[in-house]
Amino acid sequence: GIQVEQSPPDLILQEGANSTLRCNFSDSVNNLQWFHQNPWGQLINLFYIPSGTKQNGRLSATTVTTERYSLLYISSSQTTDSGVYFCAVWYSSASKIIFGSGTRLSIRP
Amino acid sequence: DAGVTQSPTHLIKTRGQQVTLRCSPKSGHDTVSWYQQALGQGPQFIFQYYEEEERQRGNFPDRFSGHQFPNYSSELNVNALLLGDSALYLCASSRSNTEAFFGQGTRLTVV
Numbered sequence: 001g002i003q004v005e006q007s008p009p010d011l012i013l014q015e016g017a018n019s020t021l022r023c024n025f026s027d028s029v030n031n032l033q034w035f036h037q038n039p040w041g042q043l044i045n046l047f048y049i050p051s052g053t054k055q056n057g058r059l060s061a062t063t064v065t066t067e068r069y070s071l072l073y074i075s076s077s078q079t080t081d082s083g084v085y086f087c088a089v090w091y092s093s094a095s096k097i098i099f100g101s102g103t104r105l106s107i108r109p
Numbered sequence: 110d111a112g113v114t115q116s117p118t119h120l121i122k123t124r125g126q127q128v129t130l131r132c133s134p135k136s137g138h139d140t141v142s143w144y145q146q147a148l149g150q151g152p153q154f155i156f157q158y159y160e161e162e163e164r165q166r167g168n169f170p171d172r173f174s175g176h177q178f179p180n181y182s183s184e185l186n187v188n189a190l191l192l193g194d195s196a197l198y199l200c201a202s203s204r205s206n207t208e209a210f211f212g213q214g215t216r217l218t219v220v
Contacts, residue, residue: 033209041146041197043211086151088209095165095206096142099151 002027006087006100013077014108021072021103023087030091032063034072037084037102046072046085077107111136113202115212122190122219130185130215134202140164141183142209143175144199152199158183159205187217195219 003026013019023032034046047054047061049070054061058078063070074081084102114133122128134141140159144152154167158177172188181202187194195218201209 031206031208035211041199041214041216043152043199045208045210048208090206095140095157095159096154096167097144097152097201097209098154099144101151 002029002089002091002098004087004089004098004100006085006103008103009101010104010106012106012108015077015079017077017107019074019077019105021074021085021087021105023070023072023089023100025068025070025087025089027068027091028065029068029089032070032087032089033097034061034070035086035088036081037086039083043086074105077105079107079109081105082107113200113210113212115198115200115215117215118213119216120218122217124190124192124219126190127186127188128190128217130187130198130200130217132183132185132200132202132212134181134183134200135210138202138204138210139181140203140205141177141181142201142203143183143185144201145169146197146199146214148196155185190219192219 005024035043049063058075060073087100088097090097142157143155146152156166161177177183197214200212203209
């Protein structure tokens with residue numbers, strides 16, 4: 001089955017730093033989403049990005065389907081950015097979303 | 110727009126009991142999927158419902174069953190609960206297989 005790998009698994013940064021989170025997937029995908037899971041478990045939609053580049057404030061994401069990876073950039077980190085970031089993909093032959101194992105981001109004040 | 114809502118938010122059950130979790134999708138969405146998230150792991154797909162039919166199923170035993178109603182809301186039922194069923198259960202809705210939105214989850218504890 002399709003594999004989704006996220007790196008790094010853990011990331012600790014000082015407030016104000018920039019970060020790049022990576023998601024590799026093993027097969028061609030139809031869609032890809034990035035989520036932020038808050039401490040209460042809620043998955044917050046960040047980007048719906050099957051391909052190309054999108055930006056939303058301090059966050060941006062790029063998906064390169066031909067090379068099977070996606071990147072999430074966070075600039076000028078704030079403590080509220082802390083939490084777990086998940087990449088999730090799905091492809092046409094299966095009506096299900098497959099999640100990576102996540103990157104746990106901790107922003108120190 | 111109320112978004113995806115799940116109930117209850119927390120639940121404690123005894124091993125061997127049965128539980129029903131509920132999900133109301135985002136307005137305009139016709140597809141509901143259920144996920145189980147164990148502590149420290151990513152969500153795992155349980156199954157997906159579309160037009161009141163189970164369209165896809167993950168690697169979960171038959172103790173896990175579901176239903177979708179004509180108004181697109183959905184239930185997840187788990188029979189003969191095991192301690193290992195303790196997890197956060199997440200519901201996601203989408204319009205066909207486009208962007209998915211998740212509810213706040215139901216945290217199930219089996220004792």
